[in-house]
Amino acid sequence: MSLLYRKQNQEILPGVHLIQDISTANSPMKYTSVKVLELDANSSYAETLGDFEAGIVVLAGKVTVTADQQRFEGIGQRQSVFDKIPTDSVYVGTGLPFSVTAQTAAKILIAYSPTTTSFPVRLLKGDIHQIEHRGKYQNKRLVQNILPDDLPFADKLLLVEVYTDSGNWSSYPPHRHDHDNLPTESLLEEIYYHEMQPKQGFVFQRVYTDDHSLDETMTVQNQDVVIVPKGYHPVGVPDGYDSYYLNIMAGPTRVWHFHNAPEHAWIIDRK
Numbered sequence: 001m002s003l004l005y006r007k008q009n010q011e012i013l014p015g016v017h018l019i020q021d022i023s024t025a026n027s028p029m030k031y032t033s034v035k036v037l038e039l040d041a042n043s044s045y046a047e048t049l050g051d052f053e054a055g056i057v058v059l060a061g062k063v064t065v066t067a068d069q070q071r072f073e074g075i076g077q078r079q080s081v082f083d084k085i086p087t088d089s090v091y092v093g094t095g096l097p098f099s100v101t102a103q104t105a106a107k108i109l110i111a112y113s114p115t116t117t118s119f120p121v122r123l124l125k126g127d128i129h130q131i132e133h134r135g136k137y138q139n140k141r142l143v144q145n146i147l148p149d150d151l152p153f154a155d156k157l158l159l160v161e162v163y164t165d166s167g168n169w170s171s172y173p174p175h176r177h178d179h180d181n182l183p184t185e186s187l188l189e190e191i192y193y194h195e196m197q198p199k200q201g202f203v204f205q206r207v208y209t210d211d212h213s214l215d216e217t218m219t220v221q222n223q224d225v226v227i228v229p230k231g232y233h234p235v236g237v238p239d240g241y242d243s244y245y246l247n248i249m250a251g252p253t254r255v256w257h258f259h260n261a262p263e264h265a266w267i268i269d270r271k
Ligand SMILES: O=C(O)C[C@@H](O)[C@H](O)C(=O)CO
Pocket: 134, 141, 143, 160, 162, 169, 170, 171, 172, 177, 190, 233, 247, 258
């Protein structure tokens, strides 16, 4: 089972380019799916949700989003994810139609999770993001929380974006969250949408379980997706390149409690 989905580029509507489309139709994921779209200026994408909630993240550019009689104009805070400016997102509850119209050339990520519980449509402005500087030595990373578990605005979805600079590791030391064993550990699937700067860069990502029944190390390129149905999932960034990824997480309970691989937990304790 490959966990790596290479970027595609298929014009699905005039000016709307599908970069990634991962769902139960082409993956083993049960709680999470994702679309990444690049929109030419003035192009539009629309969809009506079934029994899913969605988080629409404006990765780059400016768009107008409509959902449930609401209209959010000119949202998006950056020209590139590597501007490292927290961006805007819109949460859309189950069963609702939504549209996205690009005011400038834009890139959006739509994260989905199945649910029949509806939460109100909500604009999540970038300036509410909780920013974290995690790690030390060569595992320093910048975390911008978009929809963390302490924001009660969704039934299942958790969204976070992570910047890992040249020569550092993130999602490290390795941790897992694939046991439904609260309060110690929650069961959350995870999807990584990756970008590199410069674009020709790559990162290494390993996804593996304690018994190594799953143990896959991948060379991940710009706009690739890695799915993490279970297991530890560290990311290593080669010298000279900077990494961005957006994480989508969801599972039976919307809380992020993870378990560090015991043999590597000492990494955290270094002074
Ligand atoms: O702290 C990091 O390096 C990011 C990871 O926590 C990442 O968001 C993840 O693996 C969540 O489970």
